[in-house]
Amino acid sequence: MLILGCGYVGERVAVACLQQGMRVVATTRSAERVAALEPLGIEAVVVESPLQLPRSLLAMVDCLLDSIPLVRDGSEMYAPQTQWLPQIASHLTSVRWAGYLSTTGVYGDACGGWVDESTVCRPASARGRERLTAEKAWFDSGLPAEVFRIAGIYGPGRNLLGRLRAGGYKAVQWQPPHFSSRIHVDDIVAALLAAMHSPRSGRIVNLADDMPLPHADYVCELAAMVGAPAPEILTAAEGEAQLSPALLDFFRDNKRVSNRLLHRELLATLNYPDFRAAVPALLAGERS
Template identity: 30%
Template sequence: MNTTKHILIAGCGDLGLRTAQLLLQQGHVVYGLRRSPPGPLTPQKKTASPITWIQADLCQTGIHTPLPEKISTIIYCPTPAQRTETAYRAIFIQGLNNLLGTLDTTWLERLVFISSSAVYGEHHGNWVNEKTPLLPLGVNGRVLQEAEQQLHTLPYETVVLRLSGLYGPEKQQLLERIRAGQTRVPRHETYYANRIHLEDAAAAIVHCLTLPQPAPCYLVNDNTPLPIDELYDWLASAMQVPCPPEGAPPAGIGNKRLSNTLLLESGFRLRWPNTKQGYTALLNEQRSNEQQV
């Protein structure tokens, strides 16, 4: 039996919007909190699902905007204003404290925190899972590791989702960079890229809200970590542009393959288990849209 929940998505950007639509389809009441909520619905979009928007800045101590009552679930998925330690701390540590200090948590049952695979660091191309020691290389991974540790001290049921690189209609930065010739790939050693389609990432969040006894943490990744040179060359070929030249691997990420076994064992099923299949569908959609213009 489906029980209606009041769910707050804090930091409701691309991923939050996708998640909200799935939750609204299930009949839940969904609130989307962000600094700049979308404008009023245009006449052409009156059929859009009714997210209740809350304009608030999580980084402000003592959020002054009235927050809804009877929130049973929080999905915490904000984006830092900058890629700096100050910005990451402001949103992922102080921001969560500000939210919980302002919200009436009487009804709060579960908090889902969207983290990143950046907490793992360098593992020389080996497989990692939820039990792998965390050795973040960059400031983003270090702050997220600290935020995760703080999260599990809270008096609520908490679930951490460590996402790999997102792609989808709303996340096309990699395709744009390859088209513009702005990417480099390591060719002297195998260095892995880990990806998850935005649609599957949102579905994984919703799935973890339904689990009666979730694990403390899940890796959210598709089934096919690929060598970066293989993935980027394949994308370049699919877009009919030159392959990227040789260069250094992305800094501060580390070389690893993310295992999604625990998530799959919990009953989750990916729509796009294969990265190339997901990107093929995305590129086909792009071409179809271009032909209609």
């Protein structure tokens, strides 16, 4: 297993693969990450680009996960896959499965309606457009690639609990309500391993839980569940004036993400079908 860009999700996929007896090689751009990954049994290498990987290693890879983020160049961002994937694809001679971690942001705004894998993508943000570019690079690579469009990722060490407890969290009462979807990292890992063991080249799968919610409702209920201060609720006009451009981009993509294909082909049930089911485990993790 080769994991390109071994971050929050990639590390957990790597550990799951090791538990199944697989050898795992992972790339990172940071020596600090190598120090964190190697004690787990992951063979971590520091490279600026996959082009620096030895051809002998590429030829041995049978499964590959690309979780390399977009690259920021000043105020712009771009998908680096177009620079290296065409050059290494011919050396990946043993690959039987390749997965690319994309985002549900490629769909763009659906005015609060449902989107599924057949929905035409009309991304309004540069981030969404570049993720779509990376998806195309993988499907054009000639490799048996699948794409996973992931909703908001949360899990241990990556959630809103600390920000909510700190107080001052701001949510906006948009009209119409702004829906958001999310998924626990454990369910992402389970879905990726299921796909790896039942590959289907060209498949696109949304990874989202069973409960899209208006964002303001979500954060208010989550705060109440953990005893945090209630978020400050802004009007739409206040939100436009006070929120960062990145947050406003997020809120301009209003959609509910369907996970029917995920359930039909990969996971009949989720470990955490909604955020309510995950809160006890998140709290227990904080105490351990």
